[in-house]
Amino acid sequence: MTSGTRGMSAGSGTRSGRRPGNSGTREAILDAARIRFAAVGFDKASIRSIATAAEVDPALVHHYFGTKHQLFAAALQLPVDPQDILSGFAAVPIENLGEHIIRTVLGIWDSPVGMPAVAAFRSLLASDDPTLARTFLLEVVLKEIRPLVDSPPGTGAKRAGLAASQLAGLLVTRKILKLEPIASMAIDDLAALVGPTLQRYFTGDLDRLLPSE
């Protein structure tokens, strides 16, 4: 959504640098970002603190990576800025959100940018410290979903978490384990079969979402 040219340069270390040591500096910033995001979370990690840890000027972090969301996407080696996708969900009619998310997410996973996205998720799962993956889901992805599905008030976190449990499993079975028949099913079929699961989690009249009095 923002700062297109900066976003384009994220993840590429091959273009001609604007100054010597370009790619070493980029890597130092990414390393500092990974450590900082894992230590204090996305919201509390400031560009300034990451720049200090990498021993560069904060302006250079913005120059190389754009927004904090784009820096996080680059630190996770994501091929797309998740904010670009998530910001579109708010405009979808709530009664279609389940199927829409299944179509959007499967469309990305099955596309050319999907393979590095799946590889990034897999390496986060395999990591000894899942903090970075948890931070990404809680403070970037689910943060955008929760307010959309928070009805009655106080149920949004559980609704979004349940949807994450179905989506994570679809990623694992279809793209990592390549479990048949899930791996080969058409997106249309999975949207019709799994979309209602997400929809029930988002808007279903569910007991157990609020603490009993």
Added chain:
Amino acid sequence: MTSGTRGMSAGSGTRSGRRPGNSGTREAILDAARIRFAAVGFDKASIRSIATAAEVDPALVHHYFGTKHQLFAAALQLPVDPQDILSGFAAVPIENLGEHIIRTVLGIWDSPVGMPAVAAFRSLLASDDPTLARTFLLEVVLKEIRPLVDSPPGTGAKRAGLAASQLAGLLVTRKILKLEPIASMAIDDLAALVGPTLQRYFTGDLDRLLPSE
């Protein structure tokens, strides 16, 4: 179910051996089993072929590990024989199967034997070759579920695969990523919230499960 004392010895290399070289032989058998199960699958991998690869007598494989299912559980470093759990599902009324499986599986994951089971699944996910995890799911776990939910005939593989996608995601979010609020929710609550998802996949009147004419 079978051969209790043999099953108990699987996974332990520390007890006093019946002969010198005991633990080296056990490891050689497990290595051969992992290679063979990954290469040809569970059904086609014979105890004889694994014994030949490990350069031991087939009787020694049975002596150390019991049944082929128990050998596979040991090769995957599972703390329990999955067959013991799976064989109980056939006796559950079909209309309760979704909630029953959620309760059973979460009960195991949250129990003392759950941690090594989760660790085993995580290392299979992280492995460069997911064949062993896929074989385990397809030829051991889902093989038992498919015939229970194959109505109308031909839908069992998709129904069981969809259920696997929800269960795998529950494992990833609750036990690997420890994503809140899923990580801390009571089993009763998750059984009530996620059980109906599995139940719909198992017995729901779903379009898209059979190829259209």
